[in-house]
Structures are given as C-alpha cells and as structure tokens.
Amino acid sequence: MFLRILHFTLILLVLATSAKAQTKQASQKNLELYVLMGQSNMAGRGELEDTPEPIHPRVQMLTFENQWEPAIEPLHNDNPHLAGAGLGASFAKEMAEAKPMATIGIVPCAVGGTPLSRWQKGGELYERTLKRIQAAMPAGKLKGIVWHQGETDALDPDLASSYGERLSTMIEDLRTDLSMPKLPFVAGQVGDFAPDMRKGKTNHWKMVNRQIADLPQRNTSVAVVESVGLSDQGDSVHFDTPSLRTFGKRYAAAMIDLQAKAGSVAPYSSFLPLTTNSVAQVNRAKTAGLLDIAPVNLPQQDNSDCNHFGWPIATTVGDTIVVMHRRIPGHNRKGAGAPDDTMSYGIVLRSEDGGQTWSSPYDLRDCMSPENRTRGGLVPLSHRAKFDPKNMSPEGYKIHLHSIGTTRDGAIVAINNHGVFRSEDAGRTWKHFPKALREDTFPHEMVNLGPRIIDHPQRGLLAFGNWFGEVNTAHTLQNSLVILSSQDGGETWTTDDRPAGFPQYEPAALLFNDEVLFVTRDQTKVRSHKQMAWNKEGNPIVIDTNLKNPRYVDTVDFSFNPVTKRFEIVRSERYHMELWLWSIDPKDWETGQWTRECRLLGCEGKFYQTADGFHPAGAVIDEKKGVQHIFIYSGHPNGPAGIFRITRTLDTRRLTTVISQGQETVSNNH
Numbered sequence: 330m331f332l333r334i335l336h337f338t339l340i341l342l343v344l345a346t347s348a349k350a351q352t353k354q355a356s357q358k359n360l361e362l363y364v365l366m367g368q369s370n371m372a373g374r375g376e377l378e379d380t381p382e383p384i385h386p387r388v389q390m391l392t393f394e395n396q397w398e399p400a401i402e403p404l405h406n407d408n409p410h411l412a413g414a415g416l417g418a419s420f421a422k423e424m425a426e427a428k429p430m431a432t433i434g435i436v437p438c439a440v441g442g443t444p445l446s447r448w449q450k451g452g453e454l455y456e457r458t459l460k461r462i463q464a465a466m467p468a469g470k471l472k473g474i475v476w477h478q479g480e481t482d483a484l485d486p487d488l489a490s491s492y493g494e495r496l497s498t499m500i501e502d503l504r505t506d507l508s509m510p511k512l513p514f515v516a517g518q519v520g521d522f523a524p525d526m527r528k529g530k531t532n533h534w535k536m537v538n539r540q541i542a543d544l545p546q547r548n549t550s551v552a553v554v555e556s557v558g559l560s561d562q563g564d565s566v567h568f569d570t571p572s573l574r575t576f577g578k579r580y581a582a583a584m585i586d587l588q589a590k591a592g593s594v595a596p597y598s599s600f601l602p603l604t605t606n607s608v609a610q611v612n613r614a615k616t617a618g619l620l621d622i623a624p625v626n627l628p629q630q631d632n633s634d635c636n637h638f639g640w641p642i643a644t645t646v647g648d649t650i651v652v653m654h655r656r657i658p659g660h661n662r663k664g665a666g667a668p669d670d671t672m673s674y675g676i677v678l679r680s681e682d683g684g685q686t687w688s689s690p691y692d693l694r695d696c697m698s699p700e701n702r703t704r705g706g707l708v709p710l711s712h713r714a715k716f717d718p719k720n721m722s723p724e725g726y727k728i729h730l731h732s733i734g735t736t737r738d739g740a741i742v743a744i745n746n747h748g749v750f751r752s753e754d755a756g757r758t759w760k761h762f763p764k765a766l767r768e769d770t771f772p773h774e775m776v777n778l779g780p781r782i783i784d785h786p787q788r789g790l791l792a793f794g795n796w797f798g799e800v801n802t803a804h805t806l807q808n809s810l811v812i813l814s815s816q817d818g819g820e821t822w823t824t825d826d827r828p829a830g831f832p833q834y835e836p837a838a839l840l841f842n843d844e845v846l847f848v849t850r851d852q853t854k855v856r857s858h859k860q861m862a863w864n865k866e867g868n869p870i871v872i873d874t875n876l877k878n879p880r881y882v883d884t885v886d887f888s889f890n891p892v893t894k895r896f897e898i899v900r901s902e903r904y905h906m907e908l909w910l911w912s913i914d915p916k917d918w919e920t921g922q923w924t925r926e927c928r929l930l931g932c933e934g935k936f937y938q939t940a941d942g943f944h945p946a947g948a949v950i951d952e953k954k955g956v957q958h959i960f961i962y963s964g965h966p967n968g969p970a971g972i973f974r975i976t977r978t979l980d981t982r983r984l985t986t987v988i989s990q991g992q993e994t995v996s997n998n999h
Contacts, residue, residue: 420577704725794813
C-alpha cells in the first residue's frame, strides 16, 4: 500500500510539472467533449506505467479545478490511494486517432464503489456531473457519454432486477437536462469473470449484464460494449490494465458507430443544399474524423442586393488562415440586384484556430483613399460591362478576379479588382499600393488572374493570368500566359507575355523543383483543363489531360500533398454541381492522366439557373495537422451565396475509401 501511495504521489508531481509546462487552455472552443461516468473500472484501478505521459497530443482533460490540461493518467482522483489506469485513456486515444482533425476533451466524473442510485437524477453524483459538463461546454461540443457501472448493484437482487429500467431513465434525464435528445451513450458490461458469490452475497452480475445488453431496446442512440475475453487483476472485480486498454478501444468503436448512425454532420444552410447521397457520404467521413464542412461567411439579412459572396481564395501565415472573397449582386447578372456601396472584391477574414472561428469581415477598400476606392465609378473596371454597362470610363485597376500569397518574409500580398494590398501582420491591418496596376501606370489590357501568388527566391512575386481586354471588350482572351512580377513586395509590377497556344483562364500555379506548373481552364469551349509547365527561359509547355467536362469548367486548386507525395486538384463539376478530388504522381505529369479519387460533395440544383458554386481555387495545406482547408462558395446564381470551409485529411487513400462507400463507380474520363 505504501508503494502505491508513493507511486501516486510521484505521478501527481510529474502531472503538476507537466501541466505547468505543457498546459494549453482550451480557449479555442473546438474540443469534442466526452464524459466518463460510472464506478471504479471507469475511474481506473489498473496498474500504471512507471512514467506517466500524455495520452495523446490531441487529448485534453478537465481537471477537478475545471482547468484544461494534457490528459495524463490517472484521470480521476476519487481515491488517491487506488487511482490508476482506466478504460478512459485508451478510449480517448482511439477517438483522437480515428479523428485526425479533432481535439478530444474528456470530462472525468467516475467514483469508485458507487451504486446507480447516486447517479440517478436527484443524486449528488448526477448533479455534480451536470455541473462538470456545464463547466466543460464553453470549450467545445458534447459528443457523447461513456458509462461503466453495475458491480455494486449486482449484489442486491432488487437493484439488479431494476437496473436496466433505472439506467434507461437516467440516460433520458441527462439528455433532457442537456437539451440533447440524441446524445450518444455507450455502456459497458461488467466483467464476465465475476464470481457467483462476492462479499458473502449472491452476485447477480449476469442479470445486470442482460439488462445492459437490452438498453438499445429501451433507448435510442445507445450502444453496449461486451466484456467477453477480458481479464481481472486477481480480485474478480477490476479489469487488469491490458484489458482496460482493450475495453476502451471497444468503447471508442461503439461511439464512432453510434455517431455514424446518428449522422454527425450539422444541418447545412440553404446556401449549401447537399443531396441525400452526399449527406450520407459526408457523414461517414466526418464521423471518421476525415472531413468537416462549416460556413465561413454568410450574407446577413439587410437591404443590400450585394449578398452574393463568392470566389474565395486563401493563404496562411503561421497558424493564421486568411481568406479573401467577393461581395457582389450575383454571378448571373439577369435577375440579380443592383450594385451599391457595399459591393467589394476584397472582403477578408482571418482564423487562428484552423477555421473553427473567424474574425469579422474586413473590406480592403477601407484602406484605400476615397478617390481610388471609386476610381472610374462604383463598379470596378473589369465588371462594368456586367453591372454598369453604360459606364465606359477607362479609369480603374486593370485586374479581373484575384490572387493571394504569402511572401518569404511572412507578409501577405493580395491582388483584386481594387488593386494591390499588403499586410505585415497576418491580415490584421492592410496597406494599399495606390498606383500598382492602375490604368495610368499599367499601359496594358486588363489581366485575368489565377488564384495564387508565388514568391520566387530569384524572381520575386509572381502572379499569372491572361489578357482580358479593355472596359468595352471585357472577356476577350488571348492565347497567352501573362506573368506579373514584382521585386519590391508588390508596389510595382512588370509583365511578361508567353504564347500558350490556347485561351487559358485562371491558371492555378504551383512552384515545384524550381519550375512553375499549372492546371488551367481551356476556354475554347469551357469543357476541359490543360497542364502547363514554365520556367523563365522558355515558353510554357502545354499538356492535354483527361480532365474534361461536358460543360462549365471551373477553376481548380492545385497542390502537392506532403502525405501522399502526389499532385492533387480540387475540381468542380458544375454541370451536375459536384466537387471532386483528383491526383497524379509527379513522375506521370507528362501523361496528363489524373486519377479521380472521390467526390467531396454534391448539391441540388442546376448550375447558373437555380444553383451556383464552387471555385475551390484557394485551398491551403496545414502539414502539421495533416489537413487541407478548401474554400468554396455556394448559393443562388443571381441571389444570396455564402462562403464555406471544407477541411479534409491529407490521407487521401483513407478518405477515398470511407467517402466512396456506396458511391457509384465513375470512369476517370467522365
């Protein structure tokens, strides 16, 4: 006993030191919360390893002082003399590994030697658990409860015979008090190694286990975990440590299955009306921790017709994501409202927590001088033909669409219809370069830009596009690759024009082995994408591909996946309102033959008639977290549309396996 007390004391010292050094308070409000309830096997009585270590980098625990700390066993303090390994640790670790985009927050509440009556509504442990849950909720969302109890009640025939009914009532009481009628609840059976007699009394453990097994017949969203094949530590009551580890994994598998059946994808707004089949696929991937979809910026109810938010692109600085998008009356001018002073081509938002929360939108025009903000008119130069056709003023910034990128010194440079902007503090504040690409300093046609700015070590900032005509001839493309370059951080730009041999449009650029590679739209019939490769010494090398659509080709995101070591594109198939992931091995680049991996989502409606989206051109990769953040827009073509984030694992093979279950097999040459 002395050695166990000494061991526990040493653990507390290590825990305190580790927590002080490593604690990261869960202030970002994005934890997946799970509550541990029950008696000693949940509280933990297994033998601990000699040196306690954090369970997992993405598992936090709520201490009994209501502080978030890295989870280290023992998780409970109900009996310092006996506290040890429990099933909660392997449960939490398994949940974290199954959900690579989630951080797990566990809320320990178990107390050894307690009967069910103390956990029922009105009992002190029920009330204490509710308070613990309420203390945890500001840090995230409650995703489930895990329960192991019954050994005490098994010693009383009346308690054993009524166990199922009483536990069922407790489950529903908790759900009612938490306003979560479908909250997943996983219960485990007591050990089947239990003797028929214990403490001089008949042990009705088999009766308790039968009633636990029947719980799914009494309650919805409940799963039961069997204890078959597990071993005790010699006292016929408590599981040994290896069995507790196995038991926790069984709990995690049951919880994940429950969440999948319940459908853990939150209802999407009317802006993103997923098809029934797509909802099922997204649910599977989300439950497995491989995919997440959430709004970034949606139009509010106001009097402005400029409620069509679209064409998002993004970049990162450290852990900060910066997204830029348009706010205009509509994509399809017919039926859209009128421009007003809220119309902007440079709405910026920031996130410092992986896209879970976003700053208030900032309009880049607010850092412009009044005369440049409306230079030539309220509508920028390239869109006057669409939204202000009577205005033939040649004044304005000679840019259509937009580009964004992060410089090697950590600044952000953005180009849009209002000119060139730069931020030195991760998008908090911005500076406008008033003369850059303005009609009086840029004696060229307008340039239609692709989404990405590259900071090349020798060539400086590079943005890529094609000629776009003048104010009265907009959308007149050449067979060119136009390169804009800046050696002074974006204040001044020079041009280079290289023959491409076809009217390419919005080239998605990637710097790879000192060569710039592109996947770009072929606007000949707006039905395919081509590849290009370019370096400063020559003209772009064009490669035909199998990336063909019947119609309505959209701009892609083009990246190198550091996990799969493959090139990947996120590509709209607007003719049936779907978004797909494709890949190719770099060594096969010259073949132009891409593999169609999986459909990320599909929406209801017909493009440009009743539906609009997606322009996934500005995705960013977080290699540290193993995810890619894809930004799209979705809504009505001549009405409201919103910006959404799709976060997906970089383990493309696993994502494809999970999300493609039940998906129709489609040829790569669709």
